[in-house]
Amino acid sequence: MAAVSFIGTLTLSAPAWANDSGGVGLGATRVIYSEGDAQVALSVRNTSKTVPYLIQAWVMTPDNKKTQDFITTPPLFVLNPASENLLRIMYVGPALPKDRESLFYASLRAVPSTTKKEGGSVLKIATQSVIKLFWRPKGLSISVNQAAEKLRCDWSGQSVTVHNPTPYYITLTGLTLGGKGLKNQMISPLGSFRFDVLNGAVNQTVSYRTINDYGAETPSMTCKS
Incomplete structure (x- = not known):
């Protein structure tokens, strides 16, 4: 399952969009990156009808460190209300073991926008979703x-x-x-x-x-x- 953490700043009042039940979600709970594939795609959906989000995406190693062995495109973008975008993940690192899977984590942070109409103090919550990314070599011993x-x-x-x-x-x-x-x-x-x-x-x-x-x-x- 996707692991979700919350990063927020609590102030005096909540904006109107706090009552909007929508939000940002991923189109899968795990990603399988098969050897030989140029890239894999992961859909990101904004189900809110009113709030755009700033999306940041990257790939981490199992010890929670960002890795440069993957290119995530786009790494930073705005996801408008009631819309969907595709993240494309490409492996560009050194050779990985051919006799077993390798584990990474795809991470996505979503920050809701703030408008001038809100004014005053607001409640802003950024959500971070993390799902497993398995790099799978060809020709493994069993299915x-x-x-x-x-x-x-x-x-x-x-x-x-x-x-x-x-x-x-x-x-x-x-x-x-x-x-x-x-x-x-x-x-x-x-x-x-x-x-x-x-x-x-x-x-x-x-x-x-x-x-x-x-x-x-x-x-x-x-x-x-």
Whole structure:
């Protein structure tokens, strides 16, 4: 899912557009950038009927640093009310691993405009949306549609480790351990993640769903040992 944070300055009164239920949204919850593609496109929509927004876009590394390995066009633009624009993202960096996906994050900040008619003090809130961007090489060992069922689980003492032997990032959701829910977790390609065991849940069934390329959940599966 897209992660959204809020950056704002609170003053004495709110402008008229504060009652406008629209806002800026992205056309996807994740971006798949396949090797060989010149670029990928991401739609940005302004559903407000009255408020234009200033949009700034960039790509970040997993440690939240802006990267120059991607060019985002346009990097800064005005999105008028009830309109849509396409962001085009192009990779221009060094060669990436060919045996697994690489992870980045597409980030977008939307700042609502201020008009002279508002006058006085106003409430302005800038929103920032961040979604995953996966660079996917060609010729990986298995299809992405087969990845979810390949997960394996190992019990050790008071913990269970979920192993991802595939070349894809896999986001676990709807994760249950002995019938009790756990937090969502993304596991890197050829990586693993250890979950602490709930009291009385040792060696019980681990069930999960995953998020596919379209942001939808897959059917529930049972993790095999």
